[in-house]
Amino acid sequence: MTEQPFLSVSNLTKHFGGSGFSRAPVVRAVEDVSFDVPRGKVVGLVGESGSGKTTIGRSVLRLIDPTSGTVRLDGVDLTAMSARDLRRQRAKMQYIFQDPFASLSPRMTIGQILMEGLGIQGTGTRRDREDRARAALKAVELPADAFDRYAHEFSGGQRQRIGIARALALEPQLIVADEPVSALDVSIQAQIVNLLRDLQTRLGLTMLFISHDLAVVEYICDTVIVLYLGRIMEIAPAAELYANPRHPYTRALLSAIPEPVPGRASRRQILTGDIPSPSNPPSGCVFRTRCPHAIDACAQVVPPLEAVGRDHRSACIRNHELETAEAVPA
Amino acid sequence: MTAASTSTEIATPPARARGPWVRAWSRFRANGAALTGLAILIPILVAVATYPLWWTFGPNDIDLKAMNQGPGPSHWFGTDGVGRDILARLLQGGRISLTVAFVSVVVSIVIGFLVGAIASFGGKVVDNGIMRLVDLAMTLPPVIFLLVLASIAGTGIVPTIVVISLLSWPVLSRMVRARLLELRERDFVVASRGMGASMWHLLFRHGLPNCIDIIVVYATLQIANAILLEAGLSFLGLGIAPPQASWGNMLNAARSTVVMEQYIWQWMFPGGALVLTVLAINFLGDGLRDAFDPRSDLN
Ligand SMILES: Nc1ncnc2c1ncn2[C@@H]1O[C@H](COP(=O)(O)OP(=O)(O)O)[C@@H](O)[C@H]1O
Ligand code: SF4
Numbered sequence: 317m318t319e320q321p322f323l324s325v326s327n328l329t330k331h332f333g334g335s336g337f338s339r340a341p342v343v344r345a346v347e348d349v350s351f352d353v354p355r356g357k358v359v360g361l362v363g364e365s366g367s368g369k370t371t372i373g374r375s376v377l378r379l380i381d382p383t384s385g386t387v388r389l390d391g392v393d394l395t396a397m398s399a400r401d402l403r404r405q406r407a408k409m410q411y412i413f414q415d416p417f418a419s420l421s422p423r424m425t426i427g428q429i430l431m432e433g434l435g436i437q438g439t440g441t442r443r444d445r446e447d448r449a450r451a452a453l454k455a456v457e458l459p460a461d462a463f464d465r466y467a468h469e470f471s472g473g474q475r476q477r478i479g480i481a482r483a484l485a486l487e488p489q490l491i492v493a494d495e496p497v498s499a500l501d502v503s504i505q506a507q508i509v510n511l512l513r514d515l516q517t518r519l520g521l522t523m524l525f526i527s528h529d530l531a532v533v534e535y536i537c538d539t540v541i542v543l544y545l546g547r548i549m550e551i552a553p554a555a556e557l558y559a560n561p562r563h564p565y566t567r568a569l570l571s572a573i574p575e576p577v578p579g580r581a582s583r584r585q586i587l588t589g590d591i592p593s594p595s596n597p598p599s600g601c602v603f604r605t606r607c608p609h610a611i612d613a614c615a616q617v618v619p620p621l622e623a624v625g626r627d628h629r630s631a632c633i634r635n636h637e638l639e640t641a642e643a644v645p646a
Numbered sequence: 647m648t649a650a651s652t653s654t655e656i657a658t659p660p661a662r663a664r665g666p667w668v669r670a671w672s673r674f675r676a677n678g679a680a681l682t683g684l685a686i687l688i689p690i691l692v693a694v695a696t697y698p699l700w701w702t703f704g705p706n707d708i709d710l711k712a713m714n715q716g717p718g719p720s721h722w723f724g725t726d727g728v729g730r731d732i733l734a735r736l737l738q739g740g741r742i743s744l745t746v747a748f749v750s751v752v753v754s755i756v757i758g759f760l761v762g763a764i765a766s767f768g769g770k771v772v773d774n775g776i777m778r779l780v781d782l783a784m785t786l787p788p789v790i791f792l793l794v795l796a797s798i799a800g801t802g803i804v805p806t807i808v809v810i811s812l813l814s815w816p817v818l819s820r821m822v823r824a825r826l827l828e829l830r831e832r833d834f835v836v837a838s839r840g841m842g843a844s845m846w847h848l849l850f851r852h853g854l855p856n857c858i859d860i861i862v863v864y865a866t867l868q869i870a871n872a873i874l875l876e877a878g879l880s881f882l883g884l885g886i887a888p889p890q891a892s893w894g895n896m897l898n899a900a901r902s903t904v905v906m907e908q909y910i911w912q913w914m915f916p917g918g919a920l921v922l923t924v925l926a927i928n929f930l931g932d933g934l935r936d937a938f939d940p941r942s943d944l945n
């Protein structure tokens with residue numbers, strides 16, 4: 317048995333609504349998701365919009381309470397923790413938001429924003445807090461005079477740097493980055509991803525990196541989790557996932573990337589049909605309504621994640637039949 | 647990524663540092679009506695605050711040789727039926743009326759904000775309970791509510807403040823609740839929670855500053871309202887009782903047809919002061935509403 321994972325998520329499930337007086341159906345945003353993130357590693361969470369990425373990210377930091385399942389950070393069960401204890405744990409784990417405009421208060425200066433968390437956690441003297449906030453600003457390569465300005469004076473990319481600095485100011489060990497670049501201009505995306513990657517390596521951060529874009533994830537992640545309708549379809553080391561995707565959904569996603577790898581172009585598959593509603597997911601394999609390989613049996617059982625290689629698991633009952641890339645639709 | 651591309655993005659010099667207050671003030675300054683309101687209000691406030699320093703008569707000094715005297719060189723605004731100086735009573739009445747209005751608005755802001763905060767942060771059951779209570783308070787006919795309250799509380803400055811405060815907070819608590827419910831889901835508030843913020847921190851570091859626009863606008867409009875309520879109550883004999891002066895109980899004199907027809911200065915001046923002040927405050931309130939309009943921050 318090796319070292320225990322720094323972050324360990326087990327059987328995480330989150331349903332929205334369905335209780336009380338509302339007659340709206342239950343939204344099954346996340347269903348039975350388990351994964352580990354070793355210390356200092358980056359795990360990517362990929363899926364289309366609405367697949368439950370944000371819900372997982374926020375449940376991991378207990379910004380929302382999961383319906384069931386446990387989240388362990390450094391061996392400590394966050395889901396069982398009292399609100400008071402949890403508040404003290406929060407310095408260890410920080411969130412980076414998707415929307416660089418909504419995530420910064422319009423009524424606070426950048427300095428106040430960066431020192432807020434340190435004040436809440438009661439870190440050091442005011443002077444120490446200011447030093448740390450200024451250091452964080454420097455770490456994200458923003459000019460020192462940004463300290464006394466307001467968020468509306470900055471561009472999207474600069475705001476995203478401020479959001480990153482805010483998370484870093486607390487010197488966390490775990491970062492959940494929720495699509496940190498998808499709201500940005502393509503020309504700026506690379507800068508921010510590079511910055512995150514540099515900071516991650518330099519500070520030895522453990523990171524859950526959320527994205528709907530497999531191309532972005534390939535660059536920064538050690539391991540990639542492919543999510544569909546709140547369930548894990550496939551988990552593999554990044555290089556392995558791109559070289560040897562096993563799940564039909566992952567294959568479809570990869571073939572949709574604009575610059576096809578030579579040799580992969582021939583197997584190009586286009587996803588047809590809409591994503592089913594998470595309030596009424598298909599029985600059995602949730603991907604079956606869009607899967608080119610679906611057979612009757614796919615509607616019967618929820619396919620378990622099974623090993624298909626070293627650290628590589630895929631949730632498809634036809635894993636072994638479809639092993640060869642040339643597999644034809646049934 | 648190249649070093650050059652980094653520097654181009656960073657080098658874009660951000661505009662002059664302008665905080666939310668500075669921007670609100672520059673919008674306010676551009677509003678003519680609001681400035682007029684301010685220009686009327688400031689002299690009134692100064693006069694009311696300083697009158698004992700420059701006016702010879704006290705509000706309750708009786709000059710038996712000058713009863714029901716019209717405006718003239720010694721009594722500028724004339725005298726009333728027992729020979730008291732109208733200007734002195736007007737200014738003292740202004741002190742009382744404006745103090746009652748100001749204090750009752752402060753009290754109703756505190757109650758309104760806290761009730762709105764408890765409703766929005768306290769969970770579904772608390773929220774439902776409180777909001778039904780607020781609905782009830784708002785659907786009761788205000789005149790009847792006011793009269794019942796006033797007859798329980800009695801007359802005088804403190805009871806009048808209590809009555810007016812109790813009548814006005816529900817409107818504010820509704821607006822605060824709606825704003826806080828929306829704010830709670832905003833990312834920067836989630837971020838604050840994610841850094842370990844307590845309820846207290848969320849409420850006073852994020853909730854309150856982001857309700858300032860609501861509160862400022864409520865305060866100005868409600869001050870005008872409270873002045874009128876005080877006048878109404880005192881006019882009916884339920885607010886500030888004579889011999890203490892207030893604009894409302896000075897108007898009370900006009901209930902007599904003789905005063906109404908022959909001694910018009912006895913009710914015209916307090917009536918005029920009332921109308922002028924309320925109008926000025928309303929102009930000011932409109933200007934503040936525009937100045938703090940969150941939508942105007944977007945451009
Ligand atoms: N607070 C909420 N109440 C109800 N449904 C929600 C809520 N948050 C998310 N959902 C639903 O849960 C599903 C997953 O959402 P989300 O985690 O935001 O997906 P993603 O981040 O992958 O786009 C979506 O169908 C979404 O509509
Ligand atoms: S289980 Fe069936 S439907 Fe699901 S991915 Fe595999 S083949 Fe397709």
Ligand SMILES: [Mg+2]
Binds near residue numbers: 369
């Ligand atoms: Mg999302």
